Amino acid sequence: MKRSLATVICTLMVLTCVASPALAAKKKKPAAKPVATTLYMHGNYPAGEVDGVDWLANSVPPMSMDTTPGSEPFPRSMTIFNPLLNDQCSGIPLAFPTWVGNITGTIVGDAKITAHFLSAPGTITARIWVDTPVMSCNDAYIPPASEVDFALPSGQGSVEIVFPNLKLTAQANVMIEILSYSGTGYKGQVGRVLYDSASAETKLEFSCIPASGTSCAP
Secondary structure, three states, X not given: OHHHHHHHHHHHHHHHHHHHHHHHHHHOOOOOOOEEEEEEEOOOOOEXXXXXXXXXXXXXXXXXXXXXXXXXXXXXXXXXXXXXXXXXXXXXXXXXXXXXXXOOEEEEEEEEEEEEEEEOOOEEEEEEEEOOOXXXXXXXXXXXXXXXXXXXXXXXXXXXXXXEEEEEEEOOEEEEEEEOXXXXXXXXXXXXXXXXXXXXXXXXXXXXXXXXXXXXXX
């Protein structure tokens, strides 16, 4: 009888040891899934050049991106060319359209800008960074996480710009810059990017794994 009781106790102890890891595995959180995220480009003034001067003179933040669609009755706009100012900067709001949006999480896969322009045909560039100080220039220049060239439309129209196969973890923000190269790299491109209106909804779309909660954007 004593031997049978000891055998039962040992068996129960073994089963408990085996079951505990299994129970722990069942309680393990599932891996977070990417969430579709859209950030819309905004400005504070009808002309982005004024935003750039305000940023330089008064240390206000650059133009912004957030999850709210633009609602201005007419598009705001900014030139995409400035041959005299430095293109070797990580964002330079005084010279080129530069937007910063708050996110915390990991951008995965392709990110797409749908951008509206009033322009002549030509080729310009779009750049993306995360957690990068604005206007880090020359020796302090931080290359973008991705940079793509794309063709401008003739007249008014929209363009899809794709940054392929990203895996970018952002603790604070994502930054976009649209520009033609300056100095000797300038090839005569002219035009303005349009944004902040339902009729010209320039936006950034991507999939993002949130650092916490259910969204990467506040």
